[in-house]
């Protein structure tokens with residue numbers, strides 16, 4: 001998605017090394033406090049050895065802890081004795097300041113008497129009885145728990161993805177992840193960067209105007225709209241429009257995606273919605289932009305069996321309340337974008353929440369030329385490149401596709417060491433985007449090549465002969481992407497499609513398999529994608545568009561998307577059988593029709609296939625040479641002759 005949610009680079013982040021170092025330091029600290037000042041573990045001593053050392057006058061000081069354990073400090077001169085060699089130095093190889101030994105004293109009264117005697121005899125300098133607090137033992141016993149909690153917090157921080165708003169800490173998981181547009185650092189998009197989309201641009205610009213100058217509208221008693229929903233197919237520039245608003249509105253602009261509300265914890269979505277609106281209200285007037293709102297705004301189900309959608313529904317309910325509920329606030333305008341307005345909850349779409357629905361459709365030929373102009377601007381291209389020609393070659397392309405064509409054309413030109421991008425590079429880029437990458441060195445046997453040529457020639461021949469089939473521009477048997485060959489058409493941009501047009505298209509699609517049947521009397525697996533396409537079309541004719549006589553004027557299409565969750569079909573078993581039969585009949589009749597056309601034009605079919613095998617790519621002119629001029633081409637001439 002076009003959304004850009006950069007976390008703040010200056011934000012404090014926990015590195016795993018910090019965690020490891022902290023744990024290590026804790027260990028060292030504990031060993032320090034539980035051990036001794038010298039960091040050297042005292043050696044264990046037996047009672048008899050202690051008595052010997054005491055007798056020899058080697059002991060300087062004895063400290064008895066809790067009347068049970070004694071620590072023994074030797075005199076510096078005693079450390080030179082060979083017997084004490086192993087405790088003479090600490091771990092840093094310095095003289096060991098002690099205690100050098102430790103031992104269990106047994107009866108404390110007897111031991112004390114012994115020590116007092118030694119002091120009076122001058123064999124011992126000093127001794128002391130102390131009660132040792134064992135807090136270090138408590139720390140040690142708590143250490144595993146502390147480590148587990150530490151690791152858990154560390155994982156939680158990681159999981160919360162370092163979201164904005166609170167440094168991504170576990171405690172800020174309910175905070176909104178919206179990104180506030182920063183005029184200084186973020187790349188500014190303006191309405192000039194959005195080509196075409198005149199109507200949509202006007203409406204959106206008006207919304208910006210509302211916020212900048214609300215009195216102008218409220219003085220007359222009008223209310224500022226609460227929200228606008230941008231609806232349209234992928235890549236048509238909805239996010240781009242929102243970015244332009246961010247760049248031009250001069251009010252705080254919060255942007256986030258519908259999925260940012262969703263987290264693995266229950267209740268987080270609703271709390272994020274609350275937080276988002278709280279932030280936006282604090283900075284009002286402001287704009288909130290929610291991209292892909294269908295992630296949260298999908299219609300609430302009635303027959304929710306699994307309960308799995310509860311979290312999403314809670315989030316949606318919160319969104320509904322914030323947008324127009326008790327205590328909702330003005331001066332915060334919500335913009336949202338989606339590809340699937342049909343599945344959105346009706347309550348979300350009602351006036352008062354999203355007052356305006358702005359439809360952002362696929363660009364028409366004029367708009368495509370304008371989009372080309374925007375995206376060609378940064379390219380080094382040949383003089384006099386015809387934008388209208390490029391626009392006509394790209395029917396059904398979205399703005400994103402066109403941006404991709406321009407980029408791909410530049411890459412192709414660079415690959416061929418050209419100094420400027422020319423028309424052919426653009427045509428190659430279109431082929432590349434529609435058909436995928438050319439695979440010239442794919443291994444294909446001569447028989448396979450013949451079969452592919454016949455198949456593609458079949459498509460070409462049938463579509464040439466049918467009035468409503470899309471005009472053909474080229475046929476190729478160079479493998480590209482998933483396909484082994486392709487026939488390229490320039491479909492008419494129709495707003496409504498009639499039955500005969502659909503049937504002609506289905507017939508042309510079946511032309512490939514029909515040609516195999518006519519030529520080899522055998523069919524192959526090569527027609528899979530054709531069959532898939534025809535079956536989909538036939539099913540749509542019967543069950544969606546009500547174009548089948550037997551089924552009648554009935555549609556089983558559910559625009560709310562509710563039926564996706566139900567197990568039952570909206571029709572009876574009997575109707576299901578009729579549907580299956582009608583779909584099969586439709587496809588079969590078009591297959592037979594294609595066979596008949598090809599039988600009648602068998603010579604031309606084979607001639608075309610031979611040229612295809614030889615040249616691998618043939619254009620409309622080659623077809624014309626074989627079949628003569630196509631009678632039905634009304635506007636094709638001016639499209640392709642350019």
Ligand code: ATP
Pocket residue numbers: 001002193194195196197232233234235236237238239240241337338339371374398399400401403
């Ligand atoms: P989706 O529904 O998939 O989120 P979208 O409608 O939000 O898609 P954008 O992200 O706005 O699509 O568009 C993608 C890219 O397509 C843009 O970054 C831009 O380069 C290009 N584009 C789309 N429409 C236009 C346009 N009208 N003018 C110029 N560029 C466009």
